[in-house]
Amino acid sequence: MSNHKAYEGLKVLDLTQGIAGPYATMLLAAHGADVLKLEPVEGDWGRVLGRSINRESVNYLANNWGKRSIALDLKSEAGLAVARRLADQCDIMLESFRPGVIDRLGLSYKAVSSTNPKIVYASISGFGQSGPQSRRPATDNLIQAYSGFMTMAKQDDGRPHRLLMPVVDVLTGLYANQAIGAAVLRQIRFGEGACLDINMVQAAAAYQSAKIMEWVETGGKSPPLYVPSGMYETADGFIVINGMRASHFASVCKALDCPDLAADPRWPTPNHRLDYLDEINAVLRVEFRKHPSEQILGRLAADGVMAERVRNYGEWLDEPHVQDTGACDWVETAAFGRLPVARVPGVQPTRWSPSEGLPPPMVGEHSRAVLQRLGYDDDWIAAQIAAGAIAETVRAA
Numbered sequence: 001m002s003n004h005k006a007y008e009g010l011k012v013l014d015l016t017q018g019i020a021g022p023y024a025t026m027l028l029a030a031h032g033a034d035v036l037k038l039e040p041v042e043g044d045w046g047r048v049l050g051r052s053i054n055r056e057s058v059n060y061l062a063n064n065w066g067k068r069s070i071a072l073d074l075k076s077e078a079g080l081a082v083a084r085r086l087a088d089q090c091d092i093m094l095e096s097f098r099p100g101v102i103d104r105l106g107l108s109y110k111a112v113s114s115t116n117p118k119i120v121y122a123s124i125s126g127f128g129q130s131g132p133q134s135r136r137p138a139t140d141n142l143i144q145a146y147s148g149f150m151t152m153a154k155q156d157d158g159r160p161h162r163l164l165m166p167v168v169d170v171l172t173g174l175y176a177n178q179a180i181g182a183a184v185l186r187q188i189r190f191g192e193g194a195c196l197d198i199n200m201v202q203a204a205a206a207y208q209s210a211k212i213m214e215w216v217e218t219g220g221k222s223p224p225l226y227v228p229s230g231m232y233e234t235a236d237g238f239i240v241i242n243g244m245r246a247s248h249f250a251s252v253c254k255a256l257d258c259p260d261l262a263a264d265p266r267w268p269t270p271n272h273r274l275d276y277l278d279e280i281n282a283v284l285r286v287e288f289r290k291h292p293s294e295q296i297l298g299r300l301a302a303d304g305v306m307a308e309r310v311r312n313y314g315e316w317l318d319e320p321h322v323q324d325t326g327a328c329d330w331v332e333t334a335a336f337g338r339l340p341v342a343r344v345p346g347v348q349p350t351r352w353s354p355s356e357g358l359p360p361p362m363v364g365e366h367s368r369a370v371l372q373r374l375g376y377d378d379d380w381i382a383a384q385i386a387a388g389a390i391a392e393t394v395r396a397a
């Protein structure tokens with residue numbers, strides 16, 4: 001069996017920072033692409049996202065495996081000239097500047113495609129390349145608020161809820177990756193380039209498509225898919241119930257020793273239960289707190305009701321199934337010691353893991369090697385480093 005990866009031989013020039021763009025290009029690297037991270041001389045701002053040590057953070061490490069780094073000051077004549085040469089030689093280019101900035105640098109799709117017509121070019125932004133909000137800065141939590149995501153993820157008391165992870169950033173990276181994959185196929189089959197506008201607002205909307213439709217159809221009163229469902233507090237933790245079959249409601253009530261609730265004439269069918277969600281949950285929440293999680297889970301499993309205990313990440317890492325399937329790859333990092341990195345699903349035919357490829361690069365770790373390959377001599381490189389147009393970091397042996 002061949003061990004070739006799908007994107008082997010493809011050159012990617014990655015001018016993105018933060019999470020969304022770097023996540024997309026990390027996935028390209030996982031499938032074999034040669035990803036060159038072009039970052040400012042001070043480094044990608046994702047390097048200091050959260051607690052950082054020596055210009056590295058876990059958010060940076062998680063999204064930059066498998067890449068090389070060149071650090072250039074694009075405001076300098078030398079740095080910009082190098083960037084333009086790299087753009088002429090790549091198959092795929094991504095940027096995440098605020099709309100308008102890349103045009104001023106002379107690295108827009110129009111400029112780059114004039115000399116590299118087959119390029120697949122993706123611009124990643126908060127609000128897109130056009131429209132009245134296009135030049136607004138954006139972060140994951142702002143887009144969670146703007147897109148309705150926080151309302152969809154509301155708490156039991158009806159208050160909007162922010163997910164404490166960059167879910168829209170990651171979704172944007174995933175959508176960017178799939179769009180680039182389709183564009184690369186078109187590039188190979190038809191010799192055509194592409195200009196992709198990938199933005200966080202549209203990614204959030206695409207992800208929530210059914211909920212947006214449901215909001216309109218119900219006049220903003222979206223019901224759950226079925227009752228009972230969701231998270232309930234037990235005597236010693238929390239569990240999640242998926243009572244999708246008509247018989248599951250009776251099974252849940254039996255497991256909680258409250259069979260009369262299932263026999264209430266107000267809700268004889270699943271559709272009736274949707275109308276009485278608050279009344280049913282008021283009783284269920286009291287009853288769940290009387291029982292330990294494992295007892296309820298055992299009873300529900302015996303009756304074929306899907307349910308699961310809510311775990312933290314440490315408990316998940318300790319799960320035999322997670323360990324048995326190699327769901328995480330443990331790697332040594334210079335800044336933070338040994339860390340788990342979730343494997344990328346569906347990367348075939350070879351399972352990619354961080355330990356098998358390049359570690360997340362230090363700022364400009366590969367600047368000198370890249371410039372030498374472009375034909376620049378050591379004196380020129382040294383002069384530009386001294387002038388601040390180029391930065392490099394030498395990894396300790």
